[in-house]
Amino acid sequence: MLIDFHCHRTAPFAVACTDTPSSGPAPAAEPSALLSCQGLLPGRWTAELQDMLLSNLISDSGLQMGEVGLDRRFKDVLPMDRQTEILRTMLHFAVEHDKSISLHCVQATEVMLNVLRETSFRPYGVIWHGFTGSRETAAVLSGLKVIVSIGPRFRGNLLDIFEANRALVPETDYEGSDPAEHESILRAQYDRFSRELQMTPDEILGHTEKLFKAFSPNPGC
Numbered sequence: 001m002l003i004d005f006h007c008h009r010t011a012p013f014a015v016a017c018t019d020t021p022s023s024g025p026a027p028a029a030e031p032s033a034l035l036s037c038q039g040l041l042p043g044r045w046t047a048e049l050q051d052m053l054l055s056n057l058i059s060d061s062g063l064q065m066g067e068v069g070l071d072r073r074f075k076d077v078l079p080m081d082r083q084t085e086i087l088r089t090m091l092h093f094a095v096e097h098d099k100s101i102s103l104h105c106v107q108a109t110e111v112m113l114n115v116l117r118e119t120s121f122r123p124y125g126v127i128w129h130g131f132t133g134s135r136e137t138a139a140v141l142s143g144l145k146v147i148v149s150i151g152p153r154f155r156g157n158l159l160d161i162f163e164a165n166r167a168l169v170p171e172t173d174y175e176g177s178d179p180a181e182h183e184s185i186l187r188a189q190y191d192r193f194s195r196e197l198q199m200t201p202d203e204i205l206g207h208t209e210k211l212f213k214a215f216s217p218n219p220g221c
């Protein structure tokens with residue numbers, strides 16, 4: 001099974017994230033995701049939404065944290081120092097409650113690396129989603145045992161990043177609602193991985209399944 005490590009559509013093959021928490025339980029009719037996450041991004045942040053997110057995460061033991069992070073585009077509404085402080089609070093909470101974490105980072109690489117260095121998360125329990133950074137950053141993340149997740153917007157050299165960090169996985173960041181469109185974007189990501197990393201489709205599949213097990217809070221389940 002292909003696994004989408006980050007998107008915004010609930011699908012059985014997807015790590016489904018949100019940028020804000022939802023106020024009530026998911027409707028029973030909604031199909032479940034491979035891993036369901038709720039998050040809160042700086043551009044949407046309020047103290048009330050943060051409280052809602054943390055209480056949702058407590059009341060649903062299967063729910064993971066994502067996406068949360070840093071975004072310099074919103075520094076005027078939420079200064080970077082404040083964003084960093086909020087992120088620290090969220091990550092400590094996630095670690096304390098054994099939640100997997102999906103990170104969002106826009107123009108704040110150094111600050112994010114410092115926050116990660118001081119947080120004692122489970123190895124491979126964190127992904128840096130939508131990675132567009134350098135080989136050097138990928139290497140630092142390898143040392144920190146953080147998974148690097150690559151979406152369609154990545155324009156760099158995939159093999160270069162893979163050599164720096166073997167914990168490399170594909171994502172779509174799909175935000176639409178069309179299953180066929182979602183699957184075709186995911187398929188294209190796997191084809192790209194296979195082509196650029198010179199691995200067979202089966203090898204890519206085995207690689208991502210192994211990393212999903214490590215990322216998931218209940219390895220072996």
Ligand SMILES: [Zn+2]
Nearest residue numbers: 007017067173
């Ligand atoms: Zn996203």
